[in-house]
Amino acid sequence: MGELRKDYILDRWVIIAAERAKRPHQFKQQEVKEEVGLCFFCPGNEKETPPEMYRFEKNGTWQIRAFPNKFTAVAPEGDPTIRTDNAFYTWSNNYGKHLVLVETPDHSKQLWDLSIDEITQVLRGYLEVFFHVHGDKNIKYVTIFKNHKKEAGTSIVHSHSQIIGYNKVPEEVGREVAASQNYNFCPYCDVIQRERGSTRRCFENDNFIAFCPYASRFPFEIWILPKQHVTHLEDIKDLPGLASMLKMALGKLKELNAAFNYVLHYSPTREDNLHFHIEIMPRLTIWAGFEMNGTVINPQPPEEAAKFYRGED
Amino acid sequence: MGELRKDYILDRWVIIAAERAKRPHQFKQQEVKEEVGLCFFCPGNEKETPPEMYRFEKNGTWQIRAFPNKFTAVAPEGDPTIRTDNAFYTWSNNYGKHLVLVETPDHSKQLWDLSIDEITQVLRGYLEVFFHVHGDKNIKYVTIFKNHKKEAGTSIVHSHSQIIGYNKVPEEVGREVAASQNYNFCPYCDVIQRERGSTRRCFENDNFIAFCPYASRFPFEIWILPKQHVTHLEDIKDLPGLASMLKMALGKLKELNAAFNYVLHYSPTREDNLHFHIEIMPRLTIWAGFEMNGTVINPQPPEEAAKFYRGED
Numbered sequence: 001m002g003e004l005r006k007d008y009i010l011d012r013w014v015i016i017a018a019e020r021a022k023r024p025h026q027f028k029q030q031e032v033k034e035e036v037g038l039c040f041f042c043p044g045n046e047k048e049t050p051p052e053m054y055r056f057e058k059n060g061t062w063q064i065r066a067f068p069n070k071f072t073a074v075a076p077e078g079d080p081t082i083r084t085d086n087a088f089y090t091w092s093n094n095y096g097k098h099l100v101l102v103e104t105p106d107h108s109k110q111l112w113d114l115s116i117d118e119i120t121q122v123l124r125g126y127l128e129v130f131f132h133v134h135g136d137k138n139i140k141y142v143t144i145f146k147n148h149k150k151e152a153g154t155s156i157v158h159s160h161s162q163i164i165g166y167n168k169v170p171e172e173v174g175r176e177v178a179a180s181q182n183y184n185f186c187p188y189c190d191v192i193q194r195e196r197g198s199t200r201r202c203f204e205n206d207n208f209i210a211f212c213p214y215a216s217r218f219p220f221e222i223w224i225l226p227k228q229h230v231t232h233l234e235d236i237k238d239l240p241g242l243a244s245m246l247k248m249a250l251g252k253l254k255e256l257n258a259a260f261n262y263v264l265h266y267s268p269t270r271e272d273n274l275h276f277h278i279e280i281m282p283r284l285t286i287w288a289g290f291e292m293n294g295t296v297i298n299p300q301p302p303e304e305a306a307k308f309y310r311g312e313d
Numbered sequence: 314m315g316e317l318r319k320d321y322i323l324d325r326w327v328i329i330a331a332e333r334a335k336r337p338h339q340f341k342q343q344e345v346k347e348e349v350g351l352c353f354f355c356p357g358n359e360k361e362t363p364p365e366m367y368r369f370e371k372n373g374t375w376q377i378r379a380f381p382n383k384f385t386a387v388a389p390e391g392d393p394t395i396r397t398d399n400a401f402y403t404w405s406n407n408y409g410k411h412l413v414l415v416e417t418p419d420h421s422k423q424l425w426d427l428s429i430d431e432i433t434q435v436l437r438g439y440l441e442v443f444f445h446v447h448g449d450k451n452i453k454y455v456t457i458f459k460n461h462k463k464e465a466g467t468s469i470v471h472s473h474s475q476i477i478g479y480n481k482v483p484e485e486v487g488r489e490v491a492a493s494q495n496y497n498f499c500p501y502c503d504v505i506q507r508e509r510g511s512t513r514r515c516f517e518n519d520n521f522i523a524f525c526p527y528a529s530r531f532p533f534e535i536w537i538l539p540k541q542h543v544t545h546l547e548d549i550k551d552l553p554g555l556a557s558m559l560k561m562a563l564g565k566l567k568e569l570n571a572a573f574n575y576v577l578h579y580s581p582t583r584e585d586n587l588h589f590h591i592e593i594m595p596r597l598t599i600w601a602g603f604e605m606n607g608t609v610i611n612p613q614p615p616e617e618a619a620k621f622y623r624g625e626d
Contacts, residue, residue: 001391004481006403011484015407017386073330073603073610078314088504089527090319094328145602153601164603168317171324171607191401214402261602281605288466289458289574290386290477292594294484297386 002301005215009179009187010172013295014215020299024308027219027284027300029151029257040070041102041158053099054128056121063118064125066101066163073098073164080138080167096166097133101125103159110159111146112250119243126161126264127233133165141169141268144233149259152283169268176265177272186229188275200302202309207238208245212302212309218281219300220258222249222309225277231267232276242278249280252309259283315614318528322492322500323485326608327528333612337621340532340597340613342464342570353383354415354471366412367441369434376431377438379414379476386411386477393451393480409479410446414438416472423472424459425563432556439474439577440546446478454482454581457546462572465596482581489578490585501588502542513615515622520551521558525615525622531594532613533571535562535622538590544580545589555591562593565622572596 002018040048043061054066078093103111103122111119126144133142142165147154154160169177180187195201195211202210202222210224224245230236253260260282267274287296307313315331353361356374367379391406416424416435424432439457446455455478460467467473482490493500508514508524515523515535523537537558543549566573573595580587600609620626 001388002407004387004395004405004407004479006395008401011487013481013484015386015479017407019388020384020386071333073328073333075314075332082317082319086507088321088500088507091316094315094317094330143603143606145606147601151599153599153604162603166317166328166608168326168608171326173606174324175607187401194399194401261605263602263606265606279605281602286464286466287600288460289576289594290456290475291466292574292592293456293458293486293576293578294488295479295481 004295007215008191008213009182010175012215012217014217015295015297016216016301017297017299018301020297021301021304022299024220024256024304024313027256027258029149029259029284031257039107039156039158041100041156041160042107043105049100053132054101054125056125062105064101064103064121066099066125066129069098069100069162074166076136082167092167094166095138096164097136097139099129099133099163101129101161101163103161107158110148110250110254112247112254114247116240116243116247119247120239122161123233123239123243126163129163130233133163136165138167139165140167141165141173143170144264146260146262148261149283151259152261173265173268173274177268177274180274181272186273186275188225188277189229192225192227200306202306203245203248205241205244207241210245210249210309212305214302216298216300216302216305217296219284219298220253220256220282220305220308221298221302222280222305223277224249224280225275229273230276231270231272231274233264233266236276246278249309253280253282256282256284317608320528321504321526322495323488325528325530327530328608328610329529329614330610330612331614333610334614334617335612337533337569337617337626340569340571342462342572342597344570352420352469352471354413354469354473355420356418362413366445367414367438369438375418377414377416377434379412379438379442382411382413382475387479389449395480405480407479408451409477410449410452412442412446412476414442414474414476416474420471423461423563423567425560425567427560429553429556429560432560433552435474436546436552436556439476442476443546446476449478451480452478453480454478454486456483456576458574458576460574462596464572465574486578486581486587490581490587493587494585499542499586499588501538501590505538505540513619515619516558516561518554518557520554523558523562523622525618527615529611529613529615529618530609532597532611533566533569533595533618533621534611534615535593535618536590537562537593538588542586543589544583544585544587546577546579549589559591562622566593566595569595569597
């Protein structure tokens with residue numbers, strides 16, 4: 001038998017369908033197939049990308065680069081004002097900035113292959129790009145995320161992240177902020193204390209904890225949170241500690257060749273109190289018609305996923 | 314330039330990224346590859362499925378069969394009471410019923426290949442199964458949906474639908490009901506009047522209209538609604554009219570070999586007033602990390618999709 005479970009604070013439900021459970025290795029996917037042809041993200045092809053807006057160099061060569069996405073979803077043009085007309089039509093231009101951040105010059109490496117120092121520098125790169133995008137006062141939120149493999153929405157193998165800032169707080173972040181405000185304290189701080197003693201705990205270091213959330217929507221879903229209350233990446237002093245947790249979690253997913261997304265969640269205004277966290281979402285199942293109505297079927301109990309992360313299976 | 318758009322009544326936003334727009338035929342997918350081996354849904358293999366609970370016969374052979382899903386997401390066992398303990402943990406058993414409805418004995422036909430009469434009978438089959446599942450008082454809502462092709466969550470080629478009843482109203486349906494109650498009238502009735510005169514209108518017959526919704530989340534997303542206010546499939550008198558609209562919409566998607574889901578939306582209690590409709594969601598793009606935060610990027614304006622459905626491109 002399985003369970004119907006609700007997210008800690010959101011009206012977001014999952015069915016943990018234990019009847020469909022598989023062993024971790026049964027989720028293992030094919031290795032990434034190398035695409036053929038020119039890689040625009042490789043050193044030597046810098047002229048093939050739109051003009052660079054951030055670069056981190058070491059010994060005279062770039063380690064990290066960021067530039068506008070060639071296939072942009074938003075653009076800093078048009079009217080960012082959200083208008084309603086004829087009662088049911090609400091819109092603005094798709095105003096915003098959409099960037100790509102290449103995490104390493106080495107085409108053969110993925111994020112988890114980099115050193116803690118190098119991953120720390122990627123996180124610093126996120127911050128640099130965040131400040132650049134956030135500088136536009138029409139932009140209300142900057143989503144920092146990574147897609148890995150085709151099933152997670154990217155066909156580009158060269159390790160990269162994306163940054164989209166637009167004229168709106170994303171719905172899911174807005175709901176987290178609103179739900180957090182229903183408490184006299186930070187609910188995530190409380191959840192950390194509870195999950196620390198649960199069978200869903202994965203790893204911990206001085207300043208961070210990683211666990212598989214109670215109402216995981218994805219097999220092997222894992223969240224990384226600072227143990228102290230912090231609302232923004234900018235306020236995290238121990239970036240190497242965060243980099244190390246990321247390397248550990250993604251290194252485990254590598255064993256499954258899993259496609260995944262991760263997304264940074266943070267407080268849009270700093271006046272609200274949303275607890276910074278990273279949600280890593282492996283894409284090993286497909287959401288079908290039933291899921292499109294809300295409740296997601298996850299064939300893997302998060303308690304099993306946590307065992308995998310702890311190396312107990 | 315594209316637009317950021319909000320759903321008619323829900324807090325559900327999309328970015329119509331016109332910069333990424335493609336011509337309809339560029340969305341065309343590979344044809345369904347036939348799976349090898351025994352098909353459990355074919356005549357002669359009835360003993361391979363769990364015990365049948367509904368059958369429609371013609372001339373002594375079955376045309377439609379329904380039976381429990383072998384890989385069930387929910388089961389009529391355990392405790393359906395939703396409980397909260399330790400503040401952040403809310404759960405019940407995954408109580409419910411999960412059925413499969415085989416739409417035709419003919420392995421080589423898909424739903425759109427059937428006659429209007431045959432599709433009408435499939436809709437009647439939905440109702441029979443609905444009543445069976447809904448008879449369990451612990452079940453709060455019965456989701457009737459169809460997945461077609463692997464990208465939409467099924468690897469079974471033989472044309473079939475699924476029915477899941479469980480101890481909860483799905484979140485998206487709950488939000489539609491709540492949002493509808495913000496009006497003194499049915500907002501969908503109003504939307505129908507507006508979309509009827511818009512460039513998003515696709516087809517119409519005496520009792521039904523189909524249009525591509527203003528804030529389409531999927532390329533070629535199309536909704537079918539009764540023009541008169543009706544809250545449930547049971548209250549639709551002109552089932553052949555609905556069958557005909559379904560055949561037309563799916564027949565067009567066939568030209569693209571598109572994977573799709575469709576889901577029936579209806580009033581959970583009949584005391585609320587939700588306008589019955591069918592949402593057809595082609596799965597030609599993949600939701601990536603950005604989409605997981607709420608706002609969905611759709612590379613196709615619904616106005617272009619409607620042209621395709623009207624045969625104008």
